Amino acid sequence: MQLNISAPVNPDLIVPKDFVRGCPRTVRMDIDHLLLAIEALDLEAVEVMLALIEQLGLEKTIPSRVAFWRLRNTNPLRRNYQRSSLDWDELKALVKIACAIAKQFDTGLRLLISTYQQVTEGKIEALGLQQNQFFLEGYIDRFRSLYIGRMRSPAPLNNEEIGELALQQLTRLLISSGTAGEYRLWNSLFDGAIA
Structure with missing residues (x-):
């Protein structure tokens, strides 16, 4: 995959006051799951x-x-949990990386998300979009395989929950792909997080 890197939007990513003690575990989980989704979308x-x-x-x-x-x-x-936290610069770096890749995936992300909507509405066959469904299922299968291979055993989530997590990451990547993607992703990571 070739990336075109121009000067990325670099908003001030401010640490919410409630989290000055360090990066919450849910944020560390969320950013890793997002990067896992990127791996499921592109083998390289x-x-x-x-x-x-x-x-x-x-x-x-x-x-x-x-x-x-x-x-x-x-x-x-x-599975190989390092008993340490991310510092804020490390989290910001991972956010920058995720957003830079998400920008390149924008069209594909929209296709996968609309395909999922068409699957849930039962419109795939009528629209002749079985190939799109195949791509979506392939992504979910790859995400599931990566998740099971990397997380502790037994896996913290069952197969259905892993599939739902994979789909959630598509939406999170899409919000990360716009011009204010870093800012949006940063804020979404703290939404619902516990200090």
């Missing part, structure tokens, strides 16, 4: 994310592949 996504670290000038915050892996493993549901 991890390499793209690593390339973006340099392109976005984030090397001081994420200096290596191992450092990136450790950040992902601050998700307490992970």
Whole structure:
């Protein structure tokens, strides 16, 4: 996947006052699940994310592949959970990476979300969109496989719940793909989080 990186919108991502003690566990879970969804959408996504670290000038915050892996493993549901938290600069870096990729996925995300709506309304066959349904199911299957492979065993969610989580990430990625994507994603991560 080739990314066109222009100067990304960089709003001030302000830490809500209630969370000055550190990054909540739900936020660490949510950002990791979002990056997992990116991996399910593009099999080369991890390499793209690593390339973006340099392109976005984030090397001081994420200096290596191992450092990136450790950040992902601050998700307490992970099999290789690192018993540490994300600092705010690390979370901001992951938000920047997710939004840069989401911008490139915008059209595909809209297609997958509209396909899901058509599936739930029973319109796929009438519209002749079985191929779109195949792509959606493929994404959900890949997400499920990644989730089961990476999270602790037994998996914290059942198959149906993992599928619902995969679909939720599509919407979160879509809100991250616009011009104010970083700001929107940042705020959505804290929505409902407990300090």
